[in-house]
Amino acid sequence: MATAPELDVAANPLESFRTETRAWIAANFPPSLKGQDNSMSALEGPGDLSEDEAAWKAAMGEKGWGVPGWPVAYGGGGLDKAQIRVLQEELARVGATNPIGGMGIMMFGPTLLEYGSEAQKQEHIPAIAKGEIRWCQGYSEPNAGSDLANVQTFAEDAGDHYIVNGQKTWTSGGQWADKCFALVRTDKSQKHGGISFLLIDMTAPGVEVKPIRMISGQSPFCETFFTNVKVPKENLVGREGQGWEIGTRLLQHERNSLSGGGGASRLFAGKPMGTLAKEYRGEDEKGRVPDSDLRMRIVRHEMDSRAFALTLRRAAMEAKSNQGPSAATSIMKNVGARITQDRAELSIEIMGMAGLGWEGEGFSEEELTQTRTWLWGKAVSIYGGSTEIQNNIVSKRILGMLDHQ
Amino acid sequence: MAALNDEQTMLRDMVREWSDNESPVTAFRKLRAAAPVEGYDPAAWRALSEMGLPGIVIPEEFGGTAFGYLSLGLVLEQLGRNLAVSPLASTAAAASAIVLGGSDAAKTEWLSKIASGQVVATLAIDEGPVHDPAKITATVVDGKLSGTKAFVAEGDSAGLFVVAATDGLYLVSDATGVTRSPRHMTDSRSHAQVTFHSAPAERLGDTKLTAQVIDRATAITCAEMLGMAEQAFHTTNDYLKTRVQFGQQLSTFQALQHRMAKMFTELELMRSAVEGALEAIDAGRSDLDQAVSLAKAVASDTLHLVSREMIQLHGGIGMTDEHDAGFYIKRARVLETMWGNAAFHRERFARLNGY
Ligand SMILES: Cc1cc2nc3c(=O)[nH]c(=O)nc-3n(C[C@H](O)[C@H](O)[C@H](O)COP(=O)(O)OP(=O)(O)OC[C@H]3O[C@@H](n4cnc5c(N)ncnc54)[C@H](O)[C@@H]3O)c2cc1C
Numbered sequence: 001m002a003t004a005p006e007l008d009v010a011a012n013p014l015e016s017f018r019t020e021t022r023a024w025i026a027a028n029f030p031p032s033l034k035g036q037d038n039s040m041s042a043l044e045g046p047g048d049l050s051e052d053e054a055a056w057k058a059a060m061g062e063k064g065w066g067v068p069g070w071p072v073a074y075g076g077g078g079l080d081k082a083q084i085r086v087l088q089e090e091l092a093r094v095g096a097t098n099p100i101g102g103m104g105i106m107m108f109g110p111t112l113l114e115y116g117s118e119a120q121k122q123e124h125i126p127a128i129a130k131g132e133i134r135w136c137q138g139y140s141e142p143n144a145g146s147d148l149a150n151v152q153t154f155a156e157d158a159g160d161h162y163i164v165n166g167q168k169t170w171t172s173g174g175q176w177a178d179k180c181f182a183l184v185r186t187d188k189s190q191k192h193g194g195i196s197f198l199l200i201d202m203t204a205p206g207v208e209v210k211p212i213r214m215i216s217g218q219s220p221f222c223e224t225f226f227t228n229v230k231v232p233k234e235n236l237v238g239r240e241g242q243g244w245e246i247g248t249r250l251l252q253h254e255r256n257s258l259s260g261g262g263g264a265s266r267l268f269a270g271k272p273m274g275t276l277a278k279e280y281r282g283e284d285e286k287g288r289v290p291d292s293d294l295r296m297r298i299v300r301h302e303m304d305s306r307a308f309a310l311t312l313r314r315a316a317m318e319a320k321s322n323q324g325p326s327a328a329t330s331i332m333k334n335v336g337a338r339i340t341q342d343r344a345e346l347s348i349e350i351m352g353m354a355g356l357g358w359e360g361e362g363f364s365e366e367e368l369t370q371t372r373t374w375l376w377g378k379a380v381s382i383y384g385g386s387t388e389i390q391n392n393i394v395s396k397r398i399l400g401m402l403d404h405q
Numbered sequence: 406m407a408a409l410n411d412e413q414t415m416l417r418d419m420v421r422e423w424s425d426n427e428s429p430v431t432a433f434r435k436l437r438a439a440a441p442v443e444g445y446d447p448a449a450w451r452a453l454s455e456m457g458l459p460g461i462v463i464p465e466e467f468g469g470t471a472f473g474y475l476s477l478g479l480v481l482e483q484l485g486r487n488l489a490v491s492p493l494a495s496t497a498a499a500a501s502a503i504v505l506g507g508s509d510a511a512k513t514e515w516l517s518k519i520a521s522g523q524v525v526a527t528l529a530i531d532e533g534p535v536h537d538p539a540k541i542t543a544t545v546v547d548g549k550l551s552g553t554k555a556f557v558a559e560g561d562s563a564g565l566f567v568v569a570a571t572d573g574l575y576l577v578s579d580a581t582g583v584t585r586s587p588r589h590m591t592d593s594r595s596h597a598q599v600t601f602h603s604a605p606a607e608r609l610g611d612t613k614l615t616a617q618v619i620d621r622a623t624a625i626t627c628a629e630m631l632g633m634a635e636q637a638f639h640t641t642n643d644y645l646k647t648r649v650q651f652g653q654q655l656s657t658f659q660a661l662q663h664r665m666a667k668m669f670t671e672l673e674l675m676r677s678a679v680e681g682a683l684e685a686i687d688a689g690r691s692d693l694d695q696a697v698s699l700a701k702a703v704a705s706d707t708l709h710l711v712s713r714e715m716i717q718l719h720g721g722i723g724m725t726d727e728h729d730a731g732f733y734i735k736r737a738r739v740l741e742t743m744w745g746n747a748a749f750h751r752e753r754f755a756r757l758n759g760y
Contacts, residue, residue, distance in 0.1 A: 145720050147650035170721045214724050215716075215731030281535065293748035352535035352742050353556040353590070356735075360589040362598060371591055375731070378716045379724050386720065388660055 017083055021090045028059040034095035043220045043376065046134070046176050057099040061130035066100025067109065074113070074121055075129035081320070103173070104128035104135040107253040108181050115197075115238045115246050124179075124199075137254075138168040138182030138200065138224060139247065145170075146389050148183070149192050149244060153226060155184040162186075162236075164200065164229040170383070174209045174222035177202050183247045186240050195243035199235040200226070216375035217358075251385060255333040258384045273298045273343070277350045294350065301342050308335050334390050337381040344374040407680040413476050419456065420483040427452065428489040430729045436490055437593040443525075443562040444595025445490045454522020459496050462621075463504060467516035474621065478628035478683040485632025488732055490594060492525045492559040494629060498622035499526035502567040502574055505617060506610035511576060515565060526565035528622055529554035529577075529599055530615070536745040538612075538619060543570040543601065549582070550575055550606035553598065558743070560585050560597025568601065569615050575606035592736040620697045623744040624682040627697075627704040630740050631679045634708045637715045637733045638668055644719055661718065668711050675707040695757050698750040705740075705747035712737040 030052035049057065060066045063077065068084045070076025079087065091098065109128045112121060127133040144150040153166025164184060171180070180200045187194030200207065206229035209222040238246050271279075277289040277298060289295040315332065347370050348355030355370050357363030381387040395401040409417065428449055436446055453459070461477040463469025477497055484491060500519045503511055518524040532542060532555055543552020550568055557563070566577040577583065582604035588596040642665055645656040655661055682700035685693035712734040716723040723730040745753070 140721065143649070145650060147652075150650075213726040215726055215735070217726070291748050291752060293751050297748075348738060349742075349746060349748075352533070353588075353596070353739070354534035356591045356739055356742065358589045358591045358593070360587065362586060362588045375591070375735070378713070378734070379721075381717055382720055382724060387717070388658075391660070 014082055014086060018086050018090065021087055022093075024063070025090055025094060025096060028056065028063075029094060029096045030056055031094075033097075036095075037097055043216075043218045045173075045220075053099065056096075057131055060099055061132070064129060066098055066131055067105055067129045070109065070113065070125065070129060075126035100129070100131035102131070102134055103137055103181075104133060105131075106257040107137070107250045108135045110253050111181075111246060111250040112237065114249065115242075117237075119234065120199075120237065133179060134173060134177045136171050136174045136177035136180045136202070136224075138171060138180040140170045141167060142169055146386060148247070149195065151183050151185055151195060153182065153184045154188070155186050155196060155198055155231065157186070158230075160233055162198065162231045162233065164198070164206075164226045164231055166226050168224040168226075170212075170221050171209065171224045172221045172383075174202070174224050175211050175219075180207075180224070181237075181250070183243050186243075192244040193241050195247065196240050197237040197243040197246040198231055199237065200229060200231050204229050204231070206230075214376065215378070216372045218372065218376065254384045255390075258333055258336065258380065270343075273301060273346055273350070276347060280350050280352065280354070298346065301339070301346055304335075304342070305339050308339055311335070331390070331394060333384065334381075334387050337387060340380050341377050344370070344377045348374050406676065407475060407684060409475075409479070412472065413479060416472065416476055417479040417483060420458070420480045421486075423452065423456070424483045424487045424489050428484070429487050430732065433488045433490055433593075433732060440593075443492075444559065445492055445562075449489070450491055450522060450525075453491055453493060457520070458493055459500070459522050460516075460520030462497055463500055463516050463520045467512055468520035469500075469516065470520075474624060474683040474686040475680065477625055478631075478679065481625055481628040482632035482635070485629035486636040488633065488729075488736060492527070492562070492595075494622075494625050495527035495559040495563070496525055497625060498528050498618065499563075499565060499567040501621045502528070502609055502614065502618045503576065506574060506614045507576070508607075511607060511609075515576075515578070519565075524564050525559055525562055526567065527557055527559040527563040528569075528618065529557045529560070529566045529601075530569040530619060531555055536743065536749060538569065538615060541569050541571055541615075543568065545570045545572070545575060545606055545608070546603075548606060549603035550577060550601045551603055553600045555598055556588055556590075556596045557585075557599045559595050560599045561587055561595040566599065566601075567609065567618065568606065570606075573611040574609040574614050574618060576609055577601060577604045577606050579605045581605060590739060592732075592739040594736070594739070596739075616694070619744060620694055621686060623697050623701050624679075624686055626740055626744055627679040627682060627700045630704045630708045630737070631675060633733055633737060633740075634672060634675060634704075634711045637708075637711045637730075637737075638665075638672055640729065641665070641711075641715045641718050648720075655718075664714060664718075668707075668714060671707045671710060675703050678703040695754060698754040698757065701745060702747040702750040702754065705750070708737045709741060709747075 032052050033056055064070070064072060064075055065077045065087060068077035068079040068087055072078035105128060109125060112124060116124070124133070128135070139148060141151055141153060144152065153164065153168060155162035155164045166184070168182065180202055182198050182200050183195050184198045185194050186196040206227040208225040208227070211219040211222050213219045274289065277294065281290055284290040289298065312332065351367060351370060354363060354367050357367050357371055359368065396403060432446070432449070457470050458480055460469030461472045461480065462474060464471050481494055484493065496519060500516065503515055507515070515524065519526055530541070531537065532553060533540060534555060543550060550570060552570065554568065568575045568577050582602040584600045584602070585597040588598055590596050645661060645665065646654055648655045678700040682693065682696040685696035690696070715730045715733055719728065719730050722728050741747070
C-alpha cells in the first residue's frame with residue numbers, strides 16, 4: 001500500500017510553521033475570548049470592543065492573519081493554502097475566532113486586489129486587512145434588485161471628479177460603514193456597458209442613510225441616498241464602463257462566502273438537531289425522538305447537511321487547480337441557503353411555542369435568538385443573488401439552456 | 406367552497422366587508438405598536454360582538470345564533486385574511502366546552518354573557534411548548550384546580566377559563582388563585598402563562614370531552630389559517646403582476662408561474678380539508694377526529710409554504726417590517742404550532758386509521 005508521499009516532504013516546514021503559530025497564538029490570544037463568536041455583529045452593529053477584543057484584533061491585524069492569504073505588501077499574511085489551514089486549525093484549537101471580517105474581507109478586498117490600481121490597493125487594502133475600515137455594498141436600487149444592470153444612480157463627469165445622484169437600497173451595514181463600493185451609471189445609452197464601479201466616502205456631504213427595520217426586529221440595512229456627492233476620479237476602479245464586469249466578479253466572491261465556502265463551520269454551528277429534539281421533546285423507550293415524522297425530517301436535514309459539507313470539501317479540492325470561484329458556486333449558495341433555512345424552521349418546530357418568542361421573560365436567551373435567526377435567515381435566499389437568479393445562472397451558463405425572452 | 410345557505414353567504418359578506426374596511430392589516434400594525442394589555446382592540450371586539458359573532462356556536466336559548474362551525478369558520482377565515490385581532494376563536498372554543506359539557510346552571514350563567522361579548526373566554530390545555538394532551542398534569546382536588554398552562558391564547562385578559570386536568574375539563578371562572586404572566590411572542594398576539602393555585606373549578610366532563618373540545622379549537626384555527634393563506638397568496642400574486650425586473654413583470658417568468666400554480670392547487674386542497682372538518686363537526690360525524698387531523702396537517706403545510714413563498718417572492722421588500730409579509734409568516738408559525746402541527750396530526754391520523 002502506498003503511503004502519502006508528499007507528507008514526508010511537507011511535514012517539516014509545515015510542522016515548524018504550526019509550532020510558531022501555536023506559540024504566537026498563545027502569546028497573543030486573550031483566553032477571555034475563548035469560544036466567543038462575533039457572527040451577530042453584522043446584524044447588531046459594531047458596538048464597543050472590550051480591551052481584550054481590541055488587543056486581539058490589533059495583534060491579528062498587525063500580523064496580517066485576519067486575511068492570511070492576501071499579499072504581505074498590502075498588509076496580508078502571505079500564507080499559502082496549507083499554512084492557512086494550519087492557522088485555522090490552531091485558532092480553532094484554542095477557541096479563537098478571526099476578529100477581522102466584513103464586506104471588505106469577503107468581497108471588496110479580493111476584487112480590488114484583482115482590478116484596482118496600485119494606488120488604490122495601497123490606499124485601501126491595508127486598512128481592510130487591519131479591520132480599520134468598514135465597507136458597504138451599494139448595488140441594489142428600488143428598481144434594480146435581481147435586475148442589477150438596471151441601476152440608475154448616475155455619476156456625472158465633472159472633470160477631475162464625478163457628481164453622484166441617486167438612491168441605493170438594502171445597504172447592509174450602511175449606517176456603520178465608512179465607505180461604499182457602488183455600481184453607478186456613467187452612460188445612459190447602454191445597459192451593462194454604461195455601468196462603472198465607484199468607491200464613495202460615506203461621510204461625504206450629500207450621503208444620507210436611513211435604517212430599515214427587518215421582520216426579525218433588527219435594523220442591519222439602510223436606504224442610502226446620494227445628492228450631489230462629489231467623488232474624485234481616483235475612486236473609479238477599472239475603466240469607465242467596466243463596472244458590470246468588476247461588479248459581477250465581486251458577486252462571485254460574495255456568493256462563495258455566503259455559500260459557506262468561506263466559513264462552512266458557521267452553517268453547521270450549534271447543537272445537532274437530534275440533540276435539540278431530545279431536549280425539547282424527550283425520548284421514547286428506545287431512546288429515539290418520539291415523533292417519527294419529525295425524526296425522519298431531522299434525518300433528511302442532517303444527511304442534506306453532510307452531503308453539502310462533502311460537496312464543499314470536494315469543490316475546495318477541485319478549486320486547487322482552478323482560479324478562484326467558478327460558476328458552480330451558484331449551486332453552493334442555493335444549497336447553503338436551503339440548509340440554513342431548513343435548519344431554522346426545524347429548530348423552531350422542535351421548540352414549539354418556545355421557539356416563537358419575541359421578547360421578555362418566559363423565554364431563554366437561546367430561544368429568543370432562535371426566533372431571530374429563523375426570521376433573519378429568510379434573507380439568505382434573497383440577497384447576494386436570489387435562489388431563482390442562481391438557478392437561472394445555472395440553467396443558462398452551465399446547462400446551456402436558452403433564455404425564453 | 407362549501408355550498409353555503411343564504412344566511413352563511415350574508416354572514417361571510419358582512420364580516421368580509423367589516424374586516425376589509427374596519428380591520429385591514431394596518432389596524433393590526435397599529436395595535437402592535439399600541440400594545441394594549443388585552444392584546445386586542447376592545448372597540449373592535451365590541452363591533453364583532455354586536456354582529457353576534459361570539460354566539461355563532463351557542464344555542465339560541467342561551468343568546469346565541471347556533472349557526473354552527475362552518476359559519477364560524479367563514480367568519481374566522483375573513484378575519485384571518487387581514488390578520489384581524491380578536492379573542493373570537495378562543496372564546497368560541499371555550500363556549501363549545503360549556504355547550505357540550507356544562508350544567509344547565511353553567512350554561513345559563515355563562516353562554517349568554519359569552520354570546521354578547523361581555524365575557525372573553527379561552528382554553529387552557531397545554532402545559533409545555535408543544536401540543537400534547539397526553540402530558541396534562543393539572544389536577545383537581547375537592548373542586549380546586551392546580552397546575553400551570555404554558556401558552557394560553559388570550560390569557561392576558563380572559564375572564565373565563567376552560568382548563569384541562571388529568572381527568573377532564575373544568576371551568577374556572579373565579580380569579581381567585583389565578584396568576585398570569587404574558588408571553589410576548591413573534592405574532593404580537595396575546596399569549597400568557599397561566600397558573601392555577603387551588604382555583605375553584607367546576608367540572609365539565611371527562612377526557613373525551615377534552616378531546617372533543619380540542620378538535621373544535623383545532624378546526625376553527627384551521628379556518629383562520631385558510632384566510633391567511635388565501636390572502637398571502639393573493640398579495641403575492643398581485644405583486645408579481647406589478648413588480649418589473651428585466652423590463653418585464655415578474656409574473657411573466659415561468660419559474661414563478663408554476664410556483665404560484667402549485668400554491669393555488671394546494672390552497673384548493675386546503676379549503677376542502679378545512680371546510681370538511683367544520684362540516685364534520687356540524688354534522689356530528691363520528692370520524693370528525695380524522696377530518697380535523699387531515700385539515701390541520703394540510704392547513705399547516707400549505708400555510709407554511711405560502712407564507713415562506715410570500716417573503717421569497719417579494720424579495721428584499723418582503724424582509725422588511727414595513728411590509729406585511731412578516732406578519733403572515735410570524736402568525737403562521739404560531740397557528741401551525743397550536744393544537745398540534747402537521748407532524749402531530751399525521752401521526753394521529755395514522756393512529757386513528759390503525760396503522
Ligand atoms: C438582508 C438583505 C441584505 C442585503 N444587503 C445588500 C447590500 O448590502 N447591498 C446591496 O446592494 N443589496 C443588498 N441586498 C439586496 C439584494 O441583493 C436584493 O434584495 C436581491 O438582489 C433581490 O432583489 P429585489 O429585492 O429587488 O427582488 P426582485 O428582483 O424584485 O425579486 C423578487 C422575486 O422575484 C424573483 N425573480 C426576479 N427575477 C426573476 C427571474 N428572472 N426569474 C425568476 N425569478 C425572478 C426573485 O428571485 C425574487 O424571489 C440585500 C437584501 C437583503 C434581503
